[in-house]
Amino acid sequence: MCNSCSIDLQKAEGFAESMVQMINQGALALMVSIGHQTGLFDALAEMKTGSSECLAKTSGLQERYVREWLYAMAAGKIVEAIPDSDLFHLPEEHAAHLCRKSGGDNIALYAQYIPVLASVEAQVISCFWQGGGVPYSSYERFHEVMAEDSSLTIVDPILDKILPIEPGLIAQLEKGIQVLDIGCGRGKAMIKLAEHFPNSKFWGVDLCLDPLTKAKEEVAQRGLTNVQFELADLTTYRPEGKFDLITAFDAIHDQARPDLVLSTVFECLTDQGIFLMQDIFGSSEVRNNLDHPFGPLLYTLSTMHCMTVSLAQGGMGLGTLWGVEKAREMIKEAGFSWIQEHKLEHDPMNCYFIIRK
Structure with a gap:
């Protein structure tokens, strides 16, 4: 211990080192995002080993930028710089977690979430001083990244891993039921289900126009007639009719008023209907999330997006980690009496709730 103060110098130095690592890792996250968006990881994985010139030619990119990106990847131990050469190698063990295939x-x-969130940093800082929130319209690529994210966690596994958690649900969809999806975004889940279950009818609702425009364009391209999308806020909007299945994939916690939306779900669900809700797996109490493997990321996402977009609408601002305790409480307050929770191996970040009246 220092004689002149109470600072533990070893602890201070260790923390300073961890801060340097954090800044390095944050910088690498930005470069990984670029590597993903430009397809550089995919191209390098196909090549296995190559120079910046060869990678640039294969990718159709500017060599000088590709070279500097490779330097960053090598310094970050993501790719390997071959000694005494101008070649770089992407290990298969790394490619398995970096490539689209x-x-x-x-x-x-x-990693794309990092630059997306950083793009509204100044607006969020303003909210720290003035209150309020940052609206969805401020996030230029958020819906694009979310659509890619949901393709892996929702769209791709929905038939084989998600729907089977409720016995008989697939048979009902094959026979023909009414389905509503809340916060549908670009509608990829509903479009896939509409193609697979032509006897059922699907509605997607979202409060943002841009993703709905993309969804409608895809429906037109595919020639589907059993799926439609509507611009609406379920805080105040009441869909016509009743639904046998209502879904909400990573959508409830950042609503302006999740309580009112859940009440709408209760009112719109048939007596024997099912509410399938996917939402973040975590606790409502921060002390229970200190060892959460995604804790820092989720609280950052909350500050920079989920909480603030809710507050921008004058909402509750529950945040990303509203927690399963709060979720259960609000689901019951909406009138539901039967809640079953599932953890699925393909999606360690979320909990899947099967909810009935």
Whole structure:
């Protein structure tokens, strides 16, 4: 211990080192995002080993930028710089978590959240002083990244891993039921289900126009007639009719008023209907999340997006980690009496709730 103060110098030095590592890792996250968006990881994985010139030519990119990106990747131990040469190698063990062909194992796509969130940093800082929130419209690529994210966690596994958690649900969809999806975004889940279950009818609702425009364009391209999308806020909007299945994939916690939306779900669900809700797995109490493997990321996402977009609408601002305790409480307050929770191996970040009246 220092004689002149109470500072533990070893602890201070260790923390300073961890801060340096954090800054390095944050910088690498930005470069990984670039590698994912430009397809550099995919191209390098196909080449296995190559120079910046060869990688640039294969990718159709500018060599000088590719070279500097490779330097950053080598310094970060993501790719290997071959000694005494101008060649770089992407190990297969790394490629398995960096490339699109790896499907659900592709972690690189999540690095895109870092620049997306950073793009509204000044607005969020303003909210620290003035209150309020940052609206959805301020996030230029958020829906694009979310669509790619949901393709891995929701769209790809929905038939084989998600729907089977409720016995008989697939048979009902094959026979023909009414389905509503809350916060549908670009509608990829509903579009896939509409193609697979032509006897059922699907509605997607979202409060943002841009992703709905993309969804409608895809429906038109595919020639589907059993799926439609609508711009609406379920805080105040009441869909016509009743639904046999209502879904909400990673959508409830950042609503302005999750309590009112859950009440709407209760009112719109048939007596024997099912509410399938996927939402973040975690606790409502921060002390229970201190060892959460995604804790720092989720609280950052909350500050920079989920909480603030809710507050921008004058909402409750529950945040990303509203927690399963709060979720259960609000589900019951909405009138539901039967709640079952599932953890699925392909999606360690979320909990899947099967909810009935």
